[in-house]
Amino acid sequence: MAQRFADIIVDVLHQDLNKTFQYIIPESIQDDIKIGSSVHIPFGKGNKNIRGFVINITNEPQIDPSKLKAIIQLSQKEVGIEEQLIQLAIWISKKYGSTLISALKTVLPIQQKVKHQNNKYINLRVSKEEASKKLIEYKNKKYVAMARLLEHLLENDVLEHKFVSNQLKISRQTIERLEQQEIIQTTTEKIYRKPHKFEKNNRLTVPTTQQNHIIDTVIENMQKNMQKTYLLHGITGSGKTEIYIRLIENVLKDHKQGIVLIPEISLTHQTVKRFYERFGSKVGVIHSRLSQGERYDQYIQAKNGEIQIMVGPRSALFAPFNNLGIIIIDEEHESTYKSDTTPKYHAREVAIKRAEMSKASVVLGSATPSIESYYNAMKGHYHLLEINERIENRPLPQVTIIDMREELEQGNKTMLSEQLHRSIEERLQKKEQIIIFINRRGYSRFVSCRQCGFVLKCNHCDVAYTYHNNHKLICHYCGDETVSPKVCPSCQSKYIKQFGIGTQQVEAYLNKTFPNSKILRMDMDTTTKKNSYEKILTGFYNQEADILIGTQMVAKGHDFPNVTLVGVLAADLSLYMNDFRANERTFSLLTQVAGRAGRAEKAGEVLVQTYSPDHYSIGYAQKQDYKGFYNEEIAFRELMGYPPFSNIMALLLVSKDEKEVIKQSYDLANTIKKVVDANDYDVIGPSPAFISKINNLYRQVIYIKSKEYNYLLRLKKYIDTHFKNNSQYNNTNIQFDYNPLFS
Ligand code: ADP
Ligand code: ZN
Numbered sequence: 001m002a003q004r005f006a007d008i009i010v011d012v013l014h015q016d017l018n019k020t021f022q023y024i025i026p027e028s029i030q031d032d033i034k035i036g037s038s039v040h041i042p043f044g045k046g047n048k049n050i051r052g053f054v055i056n057i058t059n060e061p062q063i064d065p066s067k068l069k070a071i072i073q074l075s076q077k078e079v080g081i082e083e084q085l086i087q088l089a090i091w092i093s094k095k096y097g098s099t100l101i102s103a104l105k106t107v108l109p110i111q112q113k114v115k116h117q118n119n120k121y122i123n124l125r126v127s128k129e130e131a132s133k134k135l136i137e138y139k140n141k142k143y144v145a146m147a148r149l150l151e152h153l154l155e156n157d158v159l160e161h162k163f164v165s166n167q168l169k170i171s172r173q174t175i176e177r178l179e180q181q182e183i184i185q186t187t188t189e190k191i192y193r194k195p196h197k198f199e200k201n202n203r204l205t206v207p208t209t210q211q212n213h214i215i216d217t218v219i220e221n222m223q224k225n226m227q228k229t230y231l232l233h234g235i236t237g238s239g240k241t242e243i244y245i246r247l248i249e250n251v252l253k254d255h256k257q258g259i260v261l262i263p264e265i266s267l268t269h270q271t272v273k274r275f276y277e278r279f280g281s282k283v284g285v286i287h288s289r290l291s292q293g294e295r296y297d298q299y300i301q302a303k304n305g306e307i308q309i310m311v312g313p314r315s316a317l318f319a320p321f322n323n324l325g326i327i328i329i330d331e332e333h334e335s336t337y338k339s340d341t342t343p344k345y346h347a348r349e350v351a352i353k354r355a356e357m358s359k360a361s362v363v364l365g366s367a368t369p370s371i372e373s374y375y376n377a378m379k380g381h382y383h384l385l386e387i388n389e390r391i392e393n394r395p396l397p398q399v400t401i402i403d404m405r406e407e408l409e410q411g412n413k414t415m416l417s418e419q420l421h422r423s424i425e426e427r428l429q430k431k432e433q434i435i436i437f438i439n440r441r442g443y444s445r446f447v448s449c450r451q452c453g454f455v456l457k458c459n460h461c462d463v464a465y466t467y468h469n470n471h472k473l474i475c476h477y478c479g480d481e482t483v484s485p486k487v488c489p490s491c492q493s494k495y496i497k498q499f500g501i502g503t504q505q506v507e508a509y510l511n512k513t514f515p516n517s518k519i520l521r522m523d524m525d526t527t528t529k530k531n532s533y534e535k536i537l538t539g540f541y542n543q544e545a546d547i548l549i550g551t552q553m554v555a556k557g558h559d560f561p562n563v564t565l566v567g568v569l570a571a572d573l574s575l576y577m578n579d580f581r582a583n584e585r586t587f588s589l590l591t592q593v594a595g596r597a598g599r600a601e602k603a604g605e606v607l608v609q610t611y612s613p614d615h616y617s618i619g620y621a622q623k624q625d626y627k628g629f630y631n632e633e634i635a636f637r638e639l640m641g642y643p644p645f646s647n648i649m650a651l652l653l654v655s656k657d658e659k660e661v662i663k664q665s666y667d668l669a670n671t672i673k674k675v676v677d678a679n680d681y682d683v684i685g686p687s688p689a690f691i692s693k694i695n696n697l698y699r700q701v702i703y704i705k706s707k708e709y710n711y712l713l714r715l716k717k718y719i720d721t722h723f724k725n726n727s728q729y730n731n732t733n734i735q736f737d738y739n740p741l742f743s
């Protein structure tokens with residue numbers, strides 16, 4: 001048998017993943033060893049027997065094989081958590097076409113050991129009587145420092161070391177002397193850095209009949225060892241979080257662990273708080289705003305079992321739990337679940353894979369499920385669970401659509417319709433609160449008519465053109481180009497222009513119009529500091545302001561009992577971004593934001609201002625009718641051949657040289673068109689990417705559609721090779737993204 005070699009990483013928790021060590025694979029294990037296997041190897045000068053993980057197997061030794069050591073044996077133990085996570089990394093690298101190293105870095109996030117934090121304490125080692133005698137002795141001898149320390153210890157029993165040295169100003173030598181005389185002792189206690197200060201409380205909620213029905217269904221299946229993926233479709237305010245909590249409670253009873261994914265930590269502060277309140281110190285969080293030390297401690301505690309529930313965005317998915325029972329994805333439709341760096345994985349897909357590996361259940365929850373997930377539920381791939389009542393039968397808010405074209409006709413050129421203006425005044429008088437939501441998703445770059453609402457769209461793609469300088473309009477799907485017209489093609493008015501409205505403008509306008517109101521603004525600019533989200537949200541919650549102005553940030557799961565009016569400005573903005581998911585985004589955003597009104601006893605009102613009152617996304621959001629929307633949207637997707645009826649691979653070329661990258665993108669698209677079977681693949685483009693220039697790098701994109709995901713992976717291999725073997729692409733970078741989300 002030919003000699004084979006394994007590249008191995010060691011001590012996974014603190015491993016520099018760029019560094020691997022090569023070992024000879026003994027013949028005896030050649031048939032059993034695979035990538036991801038846990039093995040024992042002799043390591044270092046002393047040939048210490050340590051554990052490592054195989055990340056590559058090859059016939060080509062890096063150095064003279066006579067200088068390589070051999071693997072001792074495959075680990076006999078059952079599959080450990082690292083091995084499982086490495087298997088997951090392998091799956092990710094295949095599924096999303098990334099290198100194994102970048103997948104490993106995603107999955108094994110702790111690559112550096114961080115020093116433990118310790119608390120040091122000082123206490124008496126002798127009895128109080130004896131200490132009192134010593135104190136007199138020291139005083140007589142004028143040992144001032146020693147006397148001072150004893151005095152404090154007699155009063156307090158235990159003192160923090162920090163306090164002794166900083167406040168009492170007692171030197172290390174003095175402490176050591178007293179220790180040597182065995183009068184005092186120091187103890188150290190390992191402490192974990194705690195990222196949040198929420199406390200457990202013992203408030204108990206009794207689930208409603210609807211909640212109970214869902215909880216029971218999932219638990220019964222678990223008991224029958226039927227682990228499934230559930231789609232929990234529950235309207236806003238229907239009590240989904242309470243269901244998650246109950247399911248996790250049940251999983252913990254079986255000594256298993258749970259992961260709860262949330263879209264973004266700062267915006268879901270209240271959800272995190274609720275988990276802490278119920279489970280106390282068993283809860284951990286992992287997110288990007290933690291310090292390295294905090295992150296490390298959370299990871300270690302999860303590994304040693306002190307933390308049993310991990311809450312956080314995407315990366316919490318890789319919590320080192322070895323007996324995972326459930327993964328919950330809250331607001332599963334959110335685009336933040338798709339990674340925007342390589343590997344560009346979708347947390348929903350990875351969660352389902354990880355659950356399958358650990359025999360765990362998955363619960364995807366949303367008031368407005370993604371079209372893909374609902375489609376999967378309809379096909380029977382997911383088990384659909386529904387709640388269509390709010391807690392305590394609180395009514396859904398009354399949503400009114402306001403046609404801004406009519407406002408213009410009646411001479412109102414301000415940003416507030418008459419009705420919204422009046423409603424704000426009313427709430428201010430009643431001391432009730434108001435949210436003004438500005439839809440800025442896919443901000444601004446489409447062109448529309450303010451007189452008739454007409455939007456300039458590409459004939460080939462049914463998505464809006466994007467406005468570029470010099471009145472150029474480009475379709476970012478197919479690359480089609482045209483010139484922006486001076487008058488509206490539909491009504492000939494001259495009110496045709498790029499659409500845009502900003503939070504600051506709105507704040508200034510509201511300040512002027514309602515000078516006695518207190519206004520808070522939440523957007524990218526006001527939330528750069530670490531705790532700024534929490535401050536704004538808490539301030540508003542405590543009714544320190546009357547009006548909260550914000551972008552999508554205010555749309556998510558907040559619960560403000562005193563908010564009775566939500567005003568939506570520019571509901572259309574997200575409709576016409578050049579993205580086939582624009583309708584879905586708009587529907588879901590409007591439904592979510594409407595759900596912010598009337599959460600408590602007081603009824604809520606929602607006023608939606610739009611230039612496209614007839615669009616179905618807006619119509620169904622008004623009725624809060626998810627199924628109606630789904631039926632119409634899924635028909636559109638099927639007609640256009642968009643996901644879930646196809647898969648899309650985005651191929652991004654990035655270069656410093658604009659001309660070159662444009663030419664290359666055409667060359668590459670032509671090459672691909674020549675080699676693929678047009679029955680299996682649809683090559684679209686090239687065109688400038690949605691953001692066509694970042695940091696002086698120019699970006700061109702080619703979309704390739706196929707019914708079969710695997711066909712796209714196969715094509716990627718071909719493109720990779722072609723790209724490497726053609727010197728014209730030397731200075732250009734290529735990136736792949738599967739079923740991209742443009743957020
Ligand atoms: P969702 O996540 O579906 O929007 P939440 O879980 O936030 O809904 O619940 C809405 C509100 O109802 C919250 O204030 C929550 O505390 C409360 N709630 C949930 N379940 C119950 C229950 N069984 N009894 C009383 N109040 C509940
Ligand atoms: Zn087009």
Ligand code: ZN
Binds near residue numbers: 449450451452491
């Ligand atoms: Zn017009």
